[in-house]
Amino acid sequence: MxxxxxxxxxxxxxxxxxxxxxxxxxxxxxxxxxxxxxxxxxxxxxxxxxxxxxxxxxxxxxxxxxxxxxxxxxxxxxxxxxxxxxxxxxxxxxxxxxxxxxxxxxxxxxxxxxxxxxxxxxxxxxxxxxxxxxxxxxxxxxxxxxxxxxxxxxxxxxxxxxxxxxxxxxxxxxxxCPRWRITTPRTQPPPVQRHAIILGAGLAGAAACQRLALRGWKVTLIERHANIAQEASGNLAGIFMPLLSRDDNPTSRLSRNAYLFARHVWQSLGGIGNGFSGAACGVLQIARDAAHAEAQQNLSQQTDFPAEYAQWLAQPAASALLGAPVSGGGWLFPGGGWVHPQSLCRAMLQACGSQLQTHFNVSASTLIKMADSWQVCDENGAEIATAPVVILANGMGALSFPQTCDLPLTAIRGQVTYLDAESAPAIMPVLCGDGYLTPAINGLCSIGATYDNDAETALRQSSQDENLARLHQILPDWTADVTVLPLTGRVGFRCVATDRLPLVGALPDTTATSPLREPQLKDIPRLPGLYGLLGYASRGLIWAPLAAELLAAELNDEPLPIEAELAAALDPARFILKAQRRTKP
Structure with a gap:
C-alpha cells in the first residue's frame, strides 16, 4: 500500500x-x-x-x-x-x-x-x-x-x-471509481493567485497573516493605526483557558479546540515567555456561588479530563494553591495563563517573513469588486491594494462597508483596571471567576473586565468600582483600601456576534437569497473572494489561531482542522440561513 x-x-x-x-x-x-x-x-x-x-x-x-x-x-x-x-x-x-x-x-x-x-x-x-x-x-x-x-x-x-x-x-x-460524477463540497473554489489583503493588525489579522504565509501566500496587511494591536487586542494581558459545560456544547468543544491549537501554534513561534511575552502559569477559575460550585463539582465527577487539562479543586485546595483564601472551589487549568497580545501579534507577523507587506496609518474605506479581484481604496478613492481575496479582521470596522454592514455584530465596552502590584494579592496562577486578576506584569496587575452597552471611551470610576467589587467577591479577605486607588486602566470594545461565536469564512451576499425551499449553508449566496474573521468577543487569544487555520484550510482546499458541524457553527452565513428557514412557507 x-x-x-x-x-x-x-x-x-x-x-x-x-x-x-x-x-x-x-x-x-x-x-x-x-x-x-x-x-x-x-x-x-x-x-x-x-x-x-x-x-x-x-x-x-x-x-x-x-x-x-x-x-x-x-x-x-x-x-x-x-x-x-x-x-x-x-x-x-x-x-x-x-x-x-x-x-x-x-x-x-x-x-x-x-x-x-x-x-x-x-x-x-x-x-x-x-x-x-x-x-x-x-x-x-x-x-x-x-x-x-x-x-x-x-x-x-x-x-x-x-x-x-x-x-x-x-x-x-x-x-x-464510482458510476456517478464526483463533485466537490466546498462553496468557493480556491483562488488561482494566492494573494490576500487582510484588514486589521490585531490578533485576528496577525494570525491570518501567519497561517496564510505559512502556506506560501502573499499577504498585504492594512491597518488604520500607526502600530499593531491598538484596539481590542491592546490590553496589557489576555487570559487563555478552555470553557467547560455539562453538556459539552459546541461552544465548549470549540473553545477546547481553540485553546489546544493556540498552544501548539505558540510553541512553533518560540513559546510563551520566549517568542512573545506571557506565562503558562495556570488559570484558577472560581465558582460564582455555592450552587455553581456544586454543579461544577458534579461535572468533575461525570467527566474524565486528564489532569494536565483540567482539575476540580475544593475551596481549601484552591486557597492553598493561590496562597490566599478564595470564596469557593474552582477549576484549575494547568496549561492556561496570560499573554501580552501585542507581543504575540508581533511574533506572528515576524513569522511571515518576506511574504508580508504592511500599510500602517492607512484607512480602508471602500471595497470594489473587479472581475476576478477586490480593490481596496482609501478615503480619497486611491487604491491601496488589489488581490483576489480580502479578509476582514477589523472587528466592528467590518460594518463600515456596504457589502458587510448588515453583519450581526455589536460593540461591547470593556474597562480593565490596572493595579499596582504592591496593592494586589501576590498570586501565581491567573485568578478568575466573575472577574479576573492577573499576576504582576511589569509591576501592574490587570483586573477586569466590565461588559458595558455604551460607547464611552474614557475611564470611569463606576467601572473601576465594579471590577474591584467582583475581585473582592472572589478574594473576600483582600483588605486594600479601594477608595484611594487611582483610576488607571484601559477601555476597549469587543466585537461580539449575537450568538457569541465568531464569524469565520466566506461572507454572505445579503442582497441575494437561496431559491431552495430547504437551503443548506452551502446554498447561501456568498460574496466571491470576501471573507471574515470577526466577533472574537473576549477570547481573541485562543480564537485567532484556530479561526485563521480554518479559513486558510478553506482557501487552500485542505482538510478542515475541526469537525464539520463546528465549522458550520462559525460560518458567517448561519444567521441568514436561520432567517430564510424561518420565512420559508
Missing part, C-alpha cells in the same frame, strides 16, 4: 490520507519516513487519523522504536487526550497530522476533506457511513482494509469503490 501511495503522490502537490487503523501510529510513521525518503514527494502531506484510547506516551514510544527520530518529534507535540480534532504540524509544517479522538463513526461523519488514500480497520458501519467515505474520496482514491464479510464488501462497493480480484484475501485493496 505504501508503494502505491508513493507512486500516487508524485503527481500531486498535496496528498491526504485517512487512517482509522492508527493503533500506536506505526503506519503513520512509516508513511512519514517514506515521504522523507522520496525526492519527488508532495509539498504537503495531510494525515487524518482516528485515535484509539488507552495507550500512554511511553507505550507508544515503545511500539514506535523502529522510527525513533520521528517518534520523538511526534511525541514532543502529542496533544492532551480530550475528545475532538487535534491538528499537529511536523517537519517544517509539511506534515499535518489531524488526530480525531472519539467514536470512530461520529468522527468520520465530521470530516470535511478530499481523501487520496484510506487505511481502514474492520468497521461494523452502516451503509450511510460507507457512503460518507465515498463522498470524501477523490477520483481514483485507493483503499486498504481487512474484509470481514461479503455484505461488508458489498456496502463498500455501493459507495463507489472497486476491489481488486483477490479471492480469499484477508486484506483487500480497492480504487474509487
Amino acid at each position: 505504501i508503494e502505491k501511495i508513493v507512486a500516487e503522490w508524485r503527481q500531486k502537490s498535496s496528498y491526504t490520507v485517512l487512517d482509522t487503523a492508527f493503533e500506536a501510529g506505526q503506519q503513520f510513521l512509516a508513511i512519514w519516513q517514506a515521504w522523507r525518503d522520496d525526492a519527488a514527494r508532495p509539498q504537503q502531506l495531510h494525515y487524518l487519523a482516528w485515535l484509539p484510547t488507552g495507550l500512554s506516551i511511553a507505550e507508544m514510544a515503545q511500539k514506535q522504536s523502529e522510527w525513533a527520530e520521528l517518534s520523538e518529534a511526534l511525541l514532543a507535540v502529542w496533544p492532551v487526550a480530550v475528545p475532538g480534532f487535534h491538528r499537529i504540524y511536523l517537519d517544517q509544517n509539511q506534515i499535518v497530522l489531524t488526530l480525531m479522538i472519539g467514536d470512530s463513526a461520529k468522527c468520520v461523519q465530521q470530516i470535511d476533506a478530499r481523501i487520496d488514500a484510506f487505511y481502514l480497520s474492520a468497521q461494523d458501519w452502516p451503509l450511510s457511513l460507507w457512503t460518507r467515505l465515498g463522498r470524501l474520496a477523490k477520483a481514483q482514491a485507493i483503499l486498504r482494509m481487512p474484509m470481514s464479510s461479503d455484505s461488508q464488501q458489498k456496502m463498500v462497493e455501493n459507495a463507489g469503490f472497486v476491489f481488486e480480484n483477490t479471492p480469499g484475501a484477508a486484506v483487500k485493496n480497492a480504487c474509487f
Whole structure:
C-alpha cells in the first residue's frame, strides 16, 4: 500500500490520507519516513487519523522504536487526550497530522476533506457511513482494509469503490471509481493567485497573516493605526483557558479546540515567555456561588479530563494553591495563563517573513469588486491594494462597508483596571471567576473586565468600582483600601456576534437569497473572494489561531482542522440561513 501511495503522490502537490487503523501510529510513521525518503514527494502531506484510547506516551514510544527520530518529534507535540480534532504540524509544517479522538463513526461523519488514500480497520458501519467515505474520496482514491464479510464488501462497493480480484484475501485493496460524477463540497473554489489583503493588525489579522504565509501566500496587511494591536487586542494581558459545560456544547468543544491549537501554534513561534511575552502559569477559575460550585463539582465527577487539562479543586485546595483564601472551589487549568497580545501579534507577523507587506496609518474605506479581484481604496478613492481575496479582521470596522454592514455584530465596552502590584494579592496562577486578576506584569496587575452597552471611551470610576467589587467577591479577605486607588486602566470594545461565536469564512451576499425551499449553508449566496474573521468577543487569544487555520484550510482546499458541524457553527452565513428557514412557507 505504501508503494502505491508513493507512486500516487508524485503527481500531486498535496496528498491526504485517512487512517482509522492508527493503533500506536506505526503506519503513520512509516508513511512519514517514506515521504522523507522520496525526492519527488508532495509539498504537503495531510494525515487524518482516528485515535484509539488507552495507550500512554511511553507505550507508544515503545511500539514506535523502529522510527525513533520521528517518534520523538511526534511525541514532543502529542496533544492532551480530550475528545475532538487535534491538528499537529511536523517537519517544517509539511506534515499535518489531524488526530480525531472519539467514536470512530461520529468522527468520520465530521470530516470535511478530499481523501487520496484510506487505511481502514474492520468497521461494523452502516451503509450511510460507507457512503460518507465515498463522498470524501477523490477520483481514483485507493483503499486498504481487512474484509470481514461479503455484505461488508458489498456496502463498500455501493459507495463507489472497486476491489481488486483477490479471492480469499484477508486484506483487500480497492480504487474509487464510482458510476456517478464526483463533485466537490466546498462553496468557493480556491483562488488561482494566492494573494490576500487582510484588514486589521490585531490578533485576528496577525494570525491570518501567519497561517496564510505559512502556506506560501502573499499577504498585504492594512491597518488604520500607526502600530499593531491598538484596539481590542491592546490590553496589557489576555487570559487563555478552555470553557467547560455539562453538556459539552459546541461552544465548549470549540473553545477546547481553540485553546489546544493556540498552544501548539505558540510553541512553533518560540513559546510563551520566549517568542512573545506571557506565562503558562495556570488559570484558577472560581465558582460564582455555592450552587455553581456544586454543579461544577458534579461535572468533575461525570467527566474524565486528564489532569494536565483540567482539575476540580475544593475551596481549601484552591486557597492553598493561590496562597490566599478564595470564596469557593474552582477549576484549575494547568496549561492556561496570560499573554501580552501585542507581543504575540508581533511574533506572528515576524513569522511571515518576506511574504508580508504592511500599510500602517492607512484607512480602508471602500471595497470594489473587479472581475476576478477586490480593490481596496482609501478615503480619497486611491487604491491601496488589489488581490483576489480580502479578509476582514477589523472587528466592528467590518460594518463600515456596504457589502458587510448588515453583519450581526455589536460593540461591547470593556474597562480593565490596572493595579499596582504592591496593592494586589501576590498570586501565581491567573485568578478568575466573575472577574479576573492577573499576576504582576511589569509591576501592574490587570483586573477586569466590565461588559458595558455604551460607547464611552474614557475611564470611569463606576467601572473601576465594579471590577474591584467582583475581585473582592472572589478574594473576600483582600483588605486594600479601594477608595484611594487611582483610576488607571484601559477601555476597549469587543466585537461580539449575537450568538457569541465568531464569524469565520466566506461572507454572505445579503442582497441575494437561496431559491431552495430547504437551503443548506452551502446554498447561501456568498460574496466571491470576501471573507471574515470577526466577533472574537473576549477570547481573541485562543480564537485567532484556530479561526485563521480554518479559513486558510478553506482557501487552500485542505482538510478542515475541526469537525464539520463546528465549522458550520462559525460560518458567517448561519444567521441568514436561520432567517430564510424561518420565512420559508
